[in-house]
Amino acid sequence: MRDDDLNRRTVLQVFVAGSSAAFLAGCGAAGPAATPSGSGTAPAASESISITDQRGKTVTFAKPVTSVVTIPMPAASLLVAVDGGADRLSAMHNASWVAMRDGVMGTMFPRTLGLPHDVATQDFTPNVESVRALNPDVVVQWSDSQLVDPLENAGLTVIGLKNTGKQEDVDAWVAMFAAMLGKPERATEIKTRSDKELAEIKSHAAGRSSAGPSILYFNRFTGGLKAAAANTYNDFYIKLVGGTNPATGQDPLPGAGMVGLDVEQVLRWDPEVILLGNFDNAMPQDIYSDPVWQNISAVRSRRVYKVPLGGYRWDPPGQESPLMWHWLSSIAFPEARSGLRGKVTEYFRFLYNHEPTPEELDKILWTSGNSGSADYQQFNAG
Incomplete structure (x- = not known):
């Protein structure tokens, strides 16, 4: 990307x-x-x-x-x-x-x-x-x-x-x-389908009385940190669902795109949610088990999540981006359940004429890798 x-x-x-x-x-x-x-x-x-x-x-x-x-x-x-x-x-x-x-x-x-x-x-x-x-x-x-x-x-x-x-x-x-x-x-x-989902997400965000969490997206984690700064699609959807991106807040990263940073900067921001992208193999447990990260709010509250991987990675822009919006909305506001598995099934029929099996849905949503993270059971089958 x-x-x-x-x-x-x-x-x-x-x-x-x-x-x-x-x-x-x-x-x-x-x-x-x-x-x-x-x-x-x-x-x-x-x-x-x-x-x-x-x-x-x-x-x-x-x-x-x-x-x-x-x-x-x-x-x-x-x-x-x-x-x-x-x-x-x-x-x-x-x-x-x-x-x-x-x-x-x-x-x-x-x-x-x-x-x-x-x-x-x-x-x-x-x-x-x-x-x-x-x-x-x-x-x-x-x-x-x-x-x-x-x-x-x-x-x-x-x-x-x-x-x-x-x-x-x-x-x-x-x-x-x-x-x-x-x-x-x-x-x-x-586009008609995407616009409908966009309007729904905007409506949900506008109807909330409470501010959303600070959400930091890592494009790369293993071998050097890179986070989504200004003018990225990730910054767009973090704000779309009602969250804030510390990388574009009061203490922003310089420049635009995916910008390198150090752990000290993350500690200063203290994000409430951390998203791990699909451009390396980092998983939530890698952060939970590392002493360096233990004082960050997202780690203390177990709110670190691997972004789903469907027909393509959900973190960059693509045809499955509306599903990313719904997933992230449910991550940021877990009390508002989205029925995401049903939405994924419906969208895959529309895009690919394919109905994913329960096992495929688990794979797409990383239900195993994200199982130790808060409120992720909302995406499980049943």
């Missing part, structure tokens, strides 16, 4: 079959992007598809794409969700593949586990020869010129994405993917 061009607004225009289907995003992180407009039907086989990506560059396809290489980590699972299958995914970043292997995406779509995942380095630098060998219709890449130029210089078609830490980026990605797959109506369906 990148946090590049963090202070810019995203404007996406998708033109399908010569008539405009505009998706405009320009509000703040707390509000949804504008509802997509257009016919809501896939283009005929003879009609071209033109997409203006988040660099402002227009890419045209003669017909819906059939082979896609994805490099940004959320993009592979997002493509599968938009398409309803993995047949048009040709390769992905290794971190995307790891999430599929360790989550349930590989179970739902076993083909994904056999796909190449050597198309870029950890910092998203493309392995141009590996990508060219696949001869894809399009490569999805972060929009930084140093990441895009080597691909375009090799004659490959590229769609550039940005992540400004806002929900409107997810809406933009969905709109682009749906258009290039020849399924623009799918973008409308996903």
Whole structure:
């Protein structure tokens, strides 16, 4: 996940079959992007598809794409969700593949586990020869010129994405993917569903009389701490549910994105809830058993939680973000039970045409790894 061009607004225009289907995003992180407009039907086989990506560059396809290489980590699972299958995914970043292997995406779509995942380095630098060998219709890449130029210089078609830490980026990605797959109506369906969940979360937050807890999200814990600072999606949803983020409070971390820090800074903040992301293997017990952390409120009250891992990691922005909002709302305010297992089941039917088993739901929600944390039994079966 990148946090590049963090202070810019995203404007996406998708033109399908010569008539405009505009998706405009320009509000703040707390509000949804504008509802997509257009016919809501896939283009005929003879009609071209033109997409203006988040660099402002227009890419045209003669017909819906059939082979896609994805490099940004959320993009592979997002493509599968938009398409309803993995047949048009040709390769992905290794971190995307790891999430599929360790989550349930590989179970739902076993083909994904056999796909190449050597198309870029950890910092998203493309392995141009590996990508060219696949001869894809399009490569999805972060929009930084140093990441895009080597691909375009090799004659490959590229769609550039940005992540400004806002929900409107997810809406933009969905709109682009749906258009290039020849399924623009799918973008409308996903956004309508997401907007409904966003309104529900906002309504719950507005109706509470008490202030929410301070919540600190660790993007990395093992091998050096990194926390979500300004202009991150994590900061957005912490505030969305009614919590506060100490990394953007009165004693904020400098800069934006995922920022390194030391334990002393965490001790000064004394967060009431700590979230451990899915970009390393840290679990709540690692903090509970370490004497260094014992005086932090979140540890004393056993409010350290591993973020769920479903079709993709729930901590960065993606198609399952509405489930993250509900999960975090129930973590921050455990007295307001969300019926999350039912919501996950319903959302997975909608996104993947898959009904997770009780065992899969336990895996997604880390019910074993989080079992020693306060109030987590609310997510157990039964």
